[in-house]
Amino acid sequence: DTGVSQDPRHKITKRGQNVTFRCDPISEHNRLYWYRQTLGQGPEFLTYFQNEAQLEKSRLLSDRFSAERPKGSFSTLEIQRTEQGDSAMYLCASSLGQGALGETQYFGPGTRLLVL
């Protein structure tokens, strides 16, 4: 068990460019979550997957954002036509999804995005 990993850890891009982040959950965790955290705030829910199915999306997830989880393993979060307001830490978490203890979410180190 190597924990949740995210890549890249840091990304600097120019406004208008597209960026893609990757998250690898803990193996055998069938639930995967994306959150966004801005400076001085707690993480805010963006979307979550159970296996390969995207079950819920927050209103924070505008049309420029898309997330996928092909084959129910790793997930990608793409932001198209980035804006300065997209600058934030993007956190990924996973959970086993079975039973009470299985609902504990384990977080990755995050991808810090800076849009210039």
Add this chain to the structure above:
Amino acid sequence: AQTVTQSQPEMSVQEAETVTLSCTYDTSESDYYLFWYKQPPSRQMILVIRQEAYKQQNATENRFSVNFQKAAKSFSLKISDSQLGDAAMYFCAYRFSENTGTASKLTFGTGTRLQVTL
């Protein structure tokens, strides 16, 4: 909508002393989970402790314990024998119970930054 409020932006404690971080939440549900997460500077968020709302007994994990007051919708974290490594941002979080059938997303408070001094 569920909300989580942490009214203490910053707290300070001396090493070996005890500190309590406050958290209140608002929900109309009766079955849910509450969590405290720790986020050290430039490091990932880790779970400190969790509490199931249907359990009356307060959760404890070594030096960490909670005071869960369901009627008051209060969920404070007590850290005993504070250590330098406890310095971090602490987030209180809420989520629905699995039985409600809604998304298991976490709703976080704004966090409390804990400083530990010698």
